[in-house]
Amino acid sequence: MSEENSALDDFFSKRPPAAEMQTESHPLGIVVGGSLSKGLDVKLDRSAVVEGMAVGRYVVVRGQTGRRFFSIITDVALDSTNPGIEKAPPDTSDPFLAQVHQGTSTFGRLEVSPMLVLDRDSDEPKPVKTVPAHFAPVYEATEEDVNHVFGAEDERHFYVGAPLDMENVRVHLDLGRFVERSSGVFGKSGTGKTFLTRTLLAGIIRQSSAVNLIFDMHNEYGWESQAEGKHKVKGLRQLFPGKVSVMTLDAESSRRRSSKVDFEVRIGYDQIEPEDVDMLSNMLGLSDVQIGALYYLRRRLGKSWIEKLLAEGEAGEEGPTELDILLDEGKLHGGTLGAIQRKLGMFRRFGFLQPRATEDVVGKIMEYLDREINVILEFGRYGSTLEAYILVANYLTRRIHQRYVHRKEEALGREMEEPTPLVITIEEAHKFLDPSIARQTIFGTIARELRKYNVTLLIVDQRPSGIDEEVMSQIGTRVTALLDNEADIRAVFTGVSGASELRQVLARLDTRQQALILGHAVPMPVVVQTRTYGPELYAEVGHVEGDALQEKHRKNVHMMQGDEDFEGFD
Amino acid sequence: MELQVGRIIRSSTTRFAVGCQVLRPQVPAFGSLVKVPAVGCDQIYGLIHDVRMEDDPFVQQVAALDSPPAEVIEDQRRRQVPIEVGVLVVGYQHQGEIYHRLPPQPPLSLDVLHTCTSEELVAFTGQFDYFRLVLDNRDLPADEMLAANLRAAAEARGGGGEGFRLSAGRELARLLALDLYRLDAILRRIRP
Numbered sequence: 120m121s122e123e124n125s126a127l128d129d130f131f132s133k134r135p136p137a138a139e140m141q142t143e144s145h146p147l148g149i150v151v152g153g154s155l156s157k158g159l160d161v162k163l164d165r166s167a168v169v170e171g172m173a174v175g176r177y178v179v180v181r182g183q184t185g186r187r188f189f190s191i192i193t194d195v196a197l198d199s200t201n202p203g204i205e206k207a208p209p210d211t212s213d214p215f216l217a218q219v220h221q222g223t224s225t226f227g228r229l230e231v232s233p234m235l236v237l238d239r240d241s242d243e244p245k246p247v248k249t250v251p252a253h254f255a256p257v258y259e260a261t262e263e264d265v266n267h268v269f270g271a272e273d274e275r276h277f278y279v280g281a282p283l284d285m286e287n288v289r290v291h292l293d294l295g296r297f298v299e300r301s302s303g304v305f306g307k308s309g310t311g312k313t314f315l316t317r318t319l320l321a322g323i324i325r326q327s328s329a330v331n332l333i334f335d336m337h338n339e340y341g342w343e344s345q346a347e348g349k350h351k352v353k354g355l356r357q358l359f360p361g362k363v364s365v366m367t368l369d370a371e372s373s374r375r376r377s378s379k380v381d382f383e384v385r386i387g388y389d390q391i392e393p394e395d396v397d398m399l400s401n402m403l404g405l406s407d408v409q410i411g412a413l414y415y416l417r418r419r420l421g422k423s424w425i426e427k428l429l430a431e432g433e434a435g436e437e438g439p440t441e442l443d444i445l446l447d448e449g450k451l452h453g454g455t456l457g458a459i460q461r462k463l464g465m466f467r468r469f470g471f472l473q474p475r476a477t478e479d480v481v482g483k484i485m486e487y488l489d490r491e492i493n494v495i496l497e498f499g500r501y502g503s504t505l506e507a508y509i510l511v512a513n514y515l516t517r518r519i520h521q522r523y524v525h526r527k528e529e530a531l532g533r534e535m536e537e538p539t540p541l542v543i544t545i546e547e548a549h550k551f552l553d554p555s556i557a558r559q560t561i562f563g564t565i566a567r568e569l570r571k572y573n574v575t576l577l578i579v580d581q582r583p584s585g586i587d588e589e590v591m592s593q594i595g596t597r598v599t600a601l602l603d604n605e606a607d608i609r610a611v612f613t614g615v616s617g618a619s620e621l622r623q624v625l626a627r628l629d630t631r632q633q634a635l636i637l638g639h640a641v642p643m644p645v646v647v648q649t650r651t652y653g654p655e656l657y658a659e660v661g662h663v664e665g666d667a668l669q670e671k672h673r674k675n676v677h678m679m680q681g682d683e684d685f686e687g688f689d
Numbered sequence: 690m691e692l693q694v695g696r697i698i699r700s701s702t703t704r705f706a707v708g709c710q711v712l713r714p715q716v717p718a719f720g721s722l723v724k725v726p727a728v729g730c731d732q733i734y735g736l737i738h739d740v741r742m743e744d745d746p747f748v749q750q751v752a753a754l755d756s757p758p759a760e761v762i763e764d765q766r767r768r769q770v771p772i773e774v775g776v777l778v779v780g781y782q783h784q785g786e787i788y789h790r791l792p793p794q795p796p797l798s799l800d801v802l803h804t805c806t807s808e809e810l811v812a813f814t815g816q817f818d819y820f821r822l823v824l825d826n827r828d829l830p831a832d833e834m835l836a837a838n839l840r841a842a843a844e845a846r847g848g849g850g851e852g853f854r855l856s857a858g859r860e861l862a863r864l865l866a867l868d869l870y871r872l873d874a875i876l877r878r879i880r881p
Contacts, residue, residue: 200863
């Protein structure tokens with residue numbers, strides 16, 4: 120084999136080793152100071168154009184010992200050898216004076232944050248634990264370097280986008296790790312959160328890293344939806360027929376959008392527990408006393424407590440009802456009851472709630488999930504009613520989580536097969552994970568317990584500052600589009616070391632198709648130009664349409680029937 | 690072309706003085722590079738920082754006249770007291786190598802001082818280490834002298850020597866980073 124190689128080398132002439140090839144490129148500058156905690160200061164070389172630098176880009180610092188420090192630009196600054204030059208600038212209308220001063224008395228400075236180190240003879244990037252010495256040369260990272268760090272696409276790795284100004288380099292997300300812990304997609308509205316989420320979900324579904332349950336508030340994931348540029352984009356069900364099932368709370372809306380729905384979700388009043396209503400306490404304005412009363416009412420009135428409460432609101436009852444008796448007994452204050460009835464009156468407007476359950480929705484969803492079919496729950500018109508969204512999401516998640524806990528424990532006890540990892544996608548997550556309720560709600564529990572029971576969250580939110588800090592610190596991977604509120608930016612970096620330098624990067628993202636990914640699923644923080652959710656992605660996940668579909672059809676026919684002029688063997 | 694400037698009348702490690710009888714066009718010129726043979730090395734290089742004519746009692750008397758006779762003025766051109774040329778030592782050559790340092794020994798008196806050729810000027814100004822030796826002399830018009838020398842060196846390179854001016858300017862900007870007014874003054878004197 121080696122002989123063969125050398126023969127080829129003779130023929131093609133030997134390729135220079137990679138390291139040698141790279142040193143030929145001109146350094147951007149040299150390291151002049153800094154620290155591991157605060158990042159390195161790099162004085163830009165005269166030949167480097169300050170305007171050509173951008174936060175979020177990668178550079179490689181070559182250390183003395185052959186180590187290469189893979190770093191990210193976190194700030195670009197102007198500096199001078201003498202502060203006096205700012206007060207009395209030279210006459211730069213003279214090109215000679217301008218040329219002399221440029222890069223000598225005045226120069227550009229970069230702040231770069233070292234992230235990973237590549238040892239001379241090791242292929243695996245390691246977290247950085249030291250800094251390169253003074254005057255170490257800094258180079259722009261080559262495509263080869265970046266590819267090296269972000270690995271190749273394989274079963275676990277999914278292509279999510281390209282680093283800034285490197286169209287040919289692919290950044291891959293380790294989906295196995297992505298679903299291992301709860302993750303978040305953040306960004307203010309209009310920055311493409313939904314597209315990002317849809318791309319990520321498409322990756323998870325294609326690579327079967329986990330099975331998804333998506334609470335689709337705005338009906339954007341299942342079937343076709345309109346992008347802002349007026350063109351239509353395909354939903355996950357269209358891309359993965361047979362692997363994605365759409366359920367709806369509002370069959371009428373789904374029909375209008377000609378979304379194909381497998382199942383209409385109906386929840387019975389008798390299935391709702393006080394815990395489900397508790398979650399809405401903030402929104403409904405239920406006081407602690409009223410919440411206490413809910414639990415009491417459930418105990419006294421039994422399964423049909425809500426039905427009885429709501430019926431009471433309507434006139435025309437005969438004789439003393441159970442509620443009247445409770446009031447007479449003095450167990451319940453009339454004002455409290457009135458308030459509860461008034462507040463729960465909202466349930467009447469929710470068409471998906473009915474007095475008695477006819478089907479076991481949770482069982483149905485579990486059935487799909489067990490068959491590794493992803494479930495998207497469309498909210499139709501109820502998506503605009505936050506109470507409905509939270510009620511249903513909480514209702515279903517609590518019960519599904521319970522079953523997962525049960526199964527996982529069983530699996531541990533009897534060495535049975537573990538349940539397939541489940542990722543639950545929720546939008547407007549700060550409403551579920553508000554610091555005042557995150558500790559009690561099921562979503563807070565799931566986020567905190569990591570993957571103990573094979574259930575994790577994919578949080579989609581535009582206001583991360585509204586999310587409980589403890590929950591935020593447990594988010595493994597954060598995919599963040601532009602955020603400009605200071606509090607939100609701070610929140611995204613909760614529990615991330617070296618976050619202060621990355622803030623600049625985040626605040627400077629484009630409003631569209633750019634995202635900062637950091638955390639568990641990437642070896643180092645990365646700013647990507649996110650891949651377009653469109654035909655290329657459709658094709659990659661195995662979706663064929665149009666000419667390609669015809670071609671596939673033709674090939675299949677050909678396989679079955681042979682060439683047209685084939686007349687047989689004899 | 691090498692021209693004789695004069696003979697050394699006084700010398701030390703850092704500076705020396707040369708006496709010459711008459712001024713010719715371009716010789717001696719302020720800021721030009723000159724050389725003199727020396728004992729411990731091939732030759733010593735210097736920059737002309739001063740050209741001085743001392744008076745004598747006779748000149749003072751003639752100067753007081755309203756219109757001195759032409760033959761007296763003509764007679765004064767062949768002076769008894771020589772014109773004195775001050776030279777600042779900026780380096781030396783030893784075994785063919787040019788060093789921008791002070792020589793081990795000063796030149797001897799009555800040694801002959803010559804101007805340098807364009808080639809020698811180009812070779813000597815190939816590096817800028819001698820800037821410090823010039824700029825440190827605050828009692829001399831050091832900035833003017835260096836600027837004159839750099840202009841000559843740029844011309845000697847042909848085509849205006851823009852690249853040379855630029856790299857010299859950058860070296861000056863590095864050395865004089867803390868004195869921007871001085872830097873600005875020199876840069877303006879050497880710009881193309």
